[in-house]
Amino acid sequence: MLAKTQLHDAVRHAPARDLTVTEIRTTIVDVPTVRKHKLSQTSVTAQSYVIVQLRLANGVEGIGEAATLGGPRWSEESVEGIKATIDTYLAPAMTGQPADRFVTAGERLDAAAKRNNAAKAALETALFDAVGKSLDLPVAALLGGAVRTSFPVLWTLASGDPDQEIAEAEAKLAARLHRTFKIKIGAQSPEADLARLARLAKALTERATLIVDANQAWDETTARRCLPCLADLGIALVEQPLPAWNVAGMGRLRARDRVPPLLADECVFTSHDMLAVAEAAAADAVSLKLVKHGGLVGLRKVAAVAEAAGIGLYGGCLLESSVGAAAHLHAFAGLRDLAWGCEHFGPQILTGDLVTEPLAFHDFAVHLPEGPGLGVTLDPDKLRHYARS
Numbered sequence: 001m002l003a004k005t006q007l008h009d010a011v012r013h014a015p016a017r018d019l020t021v022t023e024i025r026t027t028i029v030d031v032p033t034v035r036k037h038k039l040s041q042t043s044v045t046a047q048s049y050v051i052v053q054l055r056l057a058n059g060v061e062g063i064g065e066a067a068t069l070g071g072p073r074w075s076e077e078s079v080e081g082i083k084a085t086i087d088t089y090l091a092p093a094m095t096g097q098p099a100d101r102f103v104t105a106g107e108r109l110d111a112a113a114k115r116n117n118a119a120k121a122a123l124e125t126a127l128f129d130a131v132g133k134s135l136d137l138p139v140a141a142l143l144g145g146a147v148r149t150s151f152p153v154l155w156t157l158a159s160g161d162p163d164q165e166i167a168e169a170e171a172k173l174a175a176r177l178h179r180t181f182k183i184k185i186g187a188q189s190p191e192a193d194l195a196r197l198a199r200l201a202k203a204l205t206e207r208a209t210l211i212v213d214a215n216q217a218w219d220e221t222t223a224r225r226c227l228p229c230l231a232d233l234g235i236a237l238v239e240q241p242l243p244a245w246n247v248a249g250m251g252r253l254r255a256r257d258r259v260p261p262l263l264a265d266e267c268v269f270t271s272h273d274m275l276a277v278a279e280a281a282a283a284d285a286v287s288l289k290l291v292k293h294g295g296l297v298g299l300r301k302v303a304a305v306a307e308a309a310g311i312g313l314y315g316g317c318l319l320e321s322s323v324g325a326a327a328h329l330h331a332f333a334g335l336r337d338l339a340w341g342c343e344h345f346g347p348q349i350l351t352g353d354l355v356t357e358p359l360a361f362h363d364f365a366v367h368l369p370e371g372p373g374l375g376v377t378l379d380p381d382k383l384r385h386y387a388r389s
């Protein structure tokens with residue numbers, strides 16, 4: 001039994017348990033990138049996020065982030081739209097509600113707005129962070145506990161200039177930061193991309209694993225022609241070669257010879273999408289992203305459907321800062337098998353971060369931050385500095 005003074009101490013130090021949401025604030029930030037990042041459908045020189053700050057009755061603040069890529073070009077959500085949706089619809093639906101009923105919160109958010117998955121993900125992340133901080137538990141523990149605390153992490157080559165890309169990959173290898181590289185293709189002709197990939201494969205042979213992401217750029221005929229060439233170059237994984245709607249086409253491609261494993265990205269937002277991809281045998285792996293799945297609970301549901309179908313898990317990103325990247329790592333930490341590693345290099349491509357201590361990258365891995373909640377602390381000066389005026 002605790003002595004009286006010990007009992008008083010325990011009560012005094014116990015985090016206050018009133019987990020009612022009292023206030024939700026949103027801020028749009030624009031953080032420049034170290035170089036231009038060129039995808040098939042857009043290119044960016046700054047990353048834009050909506051940062052959510054959510055306060056509980058106990059005084060604890062939770063944070064979350066919604067990432068976008070080039071405005072509403074990667075998916076339909078933009079930071080301007082996300083902020084308006086949270087301020088007008090999602091925040092009123094959660095204010096006055098308990099923060100620790102995550103499934104009920106999801107139901108309320110779905111009733112308040114259709115889709116808007118990135119907006120919901122940012123708000124739900126802030127709920128998890130606030131509850132974790134209140135209970136002195138990491139978010140990964142709230143999700144069932146961490147299986148791993150470090151994650152193999154790749155780097156994306158996306159300047160489009162092979163000389164620059166080879167030099168960038170060499171620097172990452174030398175610093176023992178990354179040894180798998182994802183090359184963005186589809187911004188130029190397939191022939192130009194194949195020539196570029198041949199140069200990269202030759203320069204990095206035996207020292208790196210290469211994967212490619214077409215971001216929906218090819219039609220099925222082009223993909224039929226080019227996929228065997230990618231197999232010959234030793235490309236280990238081909239992400240979203242076809243438009244998101246053409247799941248049947250991905251299934252047909254996968255059934256052919258000399259086709260590298262296919263990774264589903266833009267064609268899987270919901271667990272229903274995941275089921276359709278599984279039924280069409282359209283992917284070997286799926287890229288998991290909070291902005292697609294509407295938050296951590298949704299991400300785990302998509303992962304469960306993939307696991308049930310024998311489809312591998314890949315820890316996807318949308319170039320998040322350390323806030324959004326930390327949220328992903330907590331969700332990935334509890335997955336039984338993250339066969340394809342992760343791509344949360346986002347904090348490294350920014351010229352600055354939004355937290356007091358950015359995520360740690362070393363030994364070709366990114367590491368789960370320690371401490372309650374997300375394990376990262378928003379830096380108010382940096383938030384002010386990058387906030388859109």
Ligand SMILES: O=C(O)C[C@H]1C=CC(=O)O1
Pocket residue numbers: 069156158213215265316317318319343
């Ligand atoms: O995968 C995407 O489509 C989006 C993003 C993730 C990494 C990267 O370079 O772009």
Ligand SMILES: [Mn+2]
Pocket residue numbers: 213215239240265266287
């Ligand atoms: Mn992708």
